[in-house]
Amino acid sequence: MDFSLNQEQEMFRGYVRKYLDGAGQTKTARAYIEGENESLRTLLSGLAELGCSSINISEDHGGMGLGPLDLIPVLEETGRSLLPGLFLETNALAVPLIEKFGTEVQKDRYLAEIAAGRKTFSLAWLEPGGSYGPSDINLEAKSLNGQLILSGVKSMVPDAGLADHYIVLVRTGKGKRNDGITLLIVDRNETNITMESQKNIDETRHLAALSFHDVEIPMGQVLGSMHQGWDALQEGLLSFNAALSAVIVGCMEKVVEMAAEYAKIREQFGQPIGRFQAIKHRIVDMKMDLETARSLAYYANWALESGAEDRVQAVSCARIFATKAFVRISSDNIQVHGGIGFTEEIDCHLFVKRARFYENYLGSTEQYYKQAATALGW
């Protein structure tokens, strides 16, 4: 029995923490809100130099060939500092999808670039008025002369302006709801795509609608099999959700620290507010949520890495718990801080907003409840 990250993993966490602390933690996120992208670019290439972006890429393609557990420290640390950008989407969704379903050409083209921190991926899934459900994928991709011609609109594409490539969910066949969906890798600077930014409560993440006007994509850009994109995506989402849970654990850890530190120094009625049980016990509840989220997240990543039988329920439960608990405790953190917590000045609000961003990101909480119940055989 050993339920802990190993020494190397913890040591690596140490390097990443030191680096991100050195960069001023949420300073980069705040700069990004102001529209200054340069510090983020510098920070990401620094992380790449540390090796972060190559961890889970196969050795054949310039990576370290490690698994989800080794990614945890990086994910948690990026969560602590609310790092903007597409590290999660790239390394925990695009990489597993390309590793598992990509052609040799695709692997050669993308994996080494990702490993080196030079390329990032975003995901174009939602459509205006639609949900994350398969029946809401309507963006049409017609076959013509060995190419696919895309027309339609995707919305809420995360950090569309930062991404080098998009994984786009398109409808290629009439089929049933989840038949006839295909995944495509599309370059951002493909002609005939227009981008319109969308305002987002979490300003550390930029959203945009992408309009595709007869965009011509070569067949070689299909990721996995034609019409079978939905099933492939589900595999990718397992990795994504296990990783997302770890990011959230990092966010939550920071939130609990903020609350506890503030409760020690802020005095009212002649004593630190942390002495009042209404405050103390609330922070303990936050801490309990944090540790449960952590246990579930670590286990989910272990289950994925070791191919355990219960991996689907492990991942969906980790995600459900983490997303809900993050909303809960980041909100409580504002209450613990009083008036200052309600301002833009300190970071409390940034965490609430990120919590809301993640809550129903790439699938609603309710969908994950259903997924868990089905996986449990109920």
Next chain:
Amino acid sequence: MDFSFTTKEEKFRLELRAWLEENLPEGWLEGTSNVSKDEGEYAVFLRNWQRKLYEGGWAAIAWPKKYGGREATLMEEIVYQQEMVRVKAPALVNYVGIHMVGPTLMQIGTDEQKSKYIQKIITGEEVWCQGYSEPNAGSDLSAIQTSAVKDGDRWIINGQKVWTSFGHLADRCFLLARTNRFDKKHKGITVFLLDMNQPGVETRPIIQMDGQHDFNEVYLNDAIAYDAEIVGEVDEGWKVTIALLMHERTGIGAQVFTLEQQFKELVALAKELKEDDMPLMDNPLVRHTMVDLYTRTRGSLLNYYRNLTKTLKNGHPGAEGSMDKLMVSELTKELLSQSISLQGHKGVLWKEDAISSNSYWQDNYLYSFGQTIGGGTSEIQKNTIGERILGLPKDMGR
């Protein structure tokens, strides 16, 4: 990361399993055994069970071999708890003796105390209880008022204890009494190994809300203890109390595994019960609640394993035990509450009229209220977690 048990641990499990199959009371595993509900007969039944455990070498597995234990590792203790929970083994009547008093005496008892008490603890010949709480000293244990006054080589003890589990069955009590009124609250307390079978000790039953009688009031009227029955130093009993707590290596383990088991049983209940011809489990709201409970049950088990890993690495348990206790006891209450809700109005039927399996859910539901109180209330656990783990300032008045 590794969630497996070693071959040695699995071998240990099989050995225990085989022993249990052989030695559990007739019909126990099949659920057809009929243990007497008469209190006296039940007490005999429990003592006999402990005797049997002892003879098989399974009464105090963590104890040193020279005292009849098998020097089990922490992981073997975990396996032991899992297996005992799995078969819903009869209660260990001398829990206090085996898990608290015995190890404490081995650590700080005199040679005379060791030879006088330890053997009888493991055989079940002498059952122990823990005399801490008093009417005016519960969460604040240091407020105890029971007094012990020196009289030659004897001490005359007066006062009242309450909530004394096993008190009506016990031969001896690990008793806290005040020996010095003038010292600060935590000082001036002494631990006595009190003989319960004497005229100065009167035990009265307290009936719990689940209709059972596990704990008692204990009245001490000129009860006698001797110098030789003091553990550690006079007035330094608080240290002994703390030392005793450190022997709880496996913490809340048995309750974690029970919770896990009860969750599985709850799933079966939700599949079996129907409303308007539809299994409850097919109702999306029920499924939702069950996924939540599954998630949190897994969460507490995994938290427990994570803390266990720390204990294994550090060699001793840390303050995280409070987190396990808080989480598991609170969640147990919620889970059992759900078991009543699922039964609809029939959830209030009790005892022989309960609709499912011998009132199992009703009894456990009612019993669960004690779990967030006994062993330190949830509020006290939160103080401990806040102060010892998060470093928040201490509660007023302490």
